[in-house]
Amino acid sequence: MADPREVREVLEDLRAEGEEVDGLVAGLPPGEWARATPAVGWSIAHQIAHLLWTDERAVQSAVDPEGFRREVAAALAAPGTFVDEGAERGARLPAAELLARWRTSRAELLTVLAGRPVGEKLPWYGPPMSVASMATGRLMETWAHGQDVADALGVRRVPTVRxxxxxxxxxxxxxxxxxxxxxxxxxxxxxxxxxxxxxxxxxxxxxxxxxxxxxxxxxxxxxxxxxxxxxxxxxxxxxxxxxxxxxxxxxxxxxxxxxxxxxxxxx
Known part of the structure; x- marks a missing residue:
């Protein structure tokens, strides 16, 4: 069973990572959200929309595991496309709405994971994940997609102990x-x-x-x-x-x- 202190630490680091990426896009003019990133076919808006979509799926995994398993079954019926489809839906939103929804999903995810038993296994697209592993996975993706945004903007990020x-x-x-x-x-x-x-x-x-x-x-x-x-x-x-x-x-x-x-x- 994971140490509760480990869970608190990774959740705090997840919060900080989200805030760092938020800082990259918060001041962008709406037109800049369409700027291409190194991921083929993905703009800055797609990157943030993907983080929004995945955060929402992680929340669903924790609060509605059966509903999430149905989502996974549907995703497996269209392998290789469901991630792009989720990003595309969010990228169509006005930039301000997309950012506001991502901020809401980040906060909800932190609250939900903090309230789960630390030893609980949550279903995911790969193997089931503990609460600490789910938070670590979300931090990893936030950092990675934040790198895509930084590359698109020509920003060099300072690496952290996260x-x-x-x-x-x-x-x-x-x-x-x-x-x-x-x-x-x-x-x-x-x-x-x-x-x-x-x-x-x-x-x-x-x-x-x-x-x-x-x-x-x-x-x-x-x-x-x-x-x-x-x-x-x-x-x-x-x-x-x-x-x-x-x-x-x-x-x-x-x-x-x-x-x-x-x-x-x-x-």
Whole structure:
């Protein structure tokens, strides 16, 4: 069972991450919401609409799990399109209404998750998630889609220690990245050694693991959220399995992402 303090910490970090992304778009003129982002076919409005849609789905998962399971069944009937459809609906809203709805959904999600038993498992599009894992997943997506918005605006964001949540879910999602591609995951754990934005050491996996990944936490987080190509980060892989993982790493639920082309990054 998760530590209640862990849940409170990740919820506070989720709140802060949402506020940071909110700050990127709050002052944009309405016309700027149509600016293209690195995600093909997605504008800034699509990015915020996706966060709105996913926050609302997370709330539904917690308060109406049976209704959410019906949503998942419908989504599986149209794999690869339901996420885009959700973003497209929200992107059609006037910018002020979209932002207001996203602020409301963020606040509701924080309240709902704070009120759930910490050990409860919530249904999701991938494996069921604990309250802490759901909050971590929402933080990861908020950060990743915020990166798309920042790239579209030419803004360089200052990395924060909140990246440790993104890094952790990226490591824990290793086997999912294989499974979603119909591949068999390696049998043993990998060692992942990352350096946080303030020089902190974030370490995952056994010290004696033969397959290892090391480097900057920002590079790792950009890679596992598929915001950069493997060739554009300085991560070091020791072992063929570790190198292969870095080529398919995926921290988010759903179909395998196409990722980014080499050189398609602005940081």
């Amino acid at each position: 990246l440790r949540h993104v890094a952790r879910i990226g490591v824990r999602a290793r086997d999912y990245a294989y499974a979603v591609r119909g591949l068999t995951p390696p049998a043993g754990e990998f060692r992942v050694e990352l350096v946080g934005p303030g020089g902190e050491e974030w370490v995952f996996g056994p010290e004696d693991a033969g397959q290892r990944v090391s480097g900057a936490a920002l590079d790792f987080c950009l890679l596992v959220t598929q915001r950069v190509h493997r060739d554009d980060v300085a991560l070091v892989a020791v072992g063929a399995d570790a190198e292969r993982w870095l080529g398919i790493a995926q921290s988010f639920a759903g179909p395998a992402g196409a990722g980014r082309a080499p050189g398609e990054v602005r940081r």
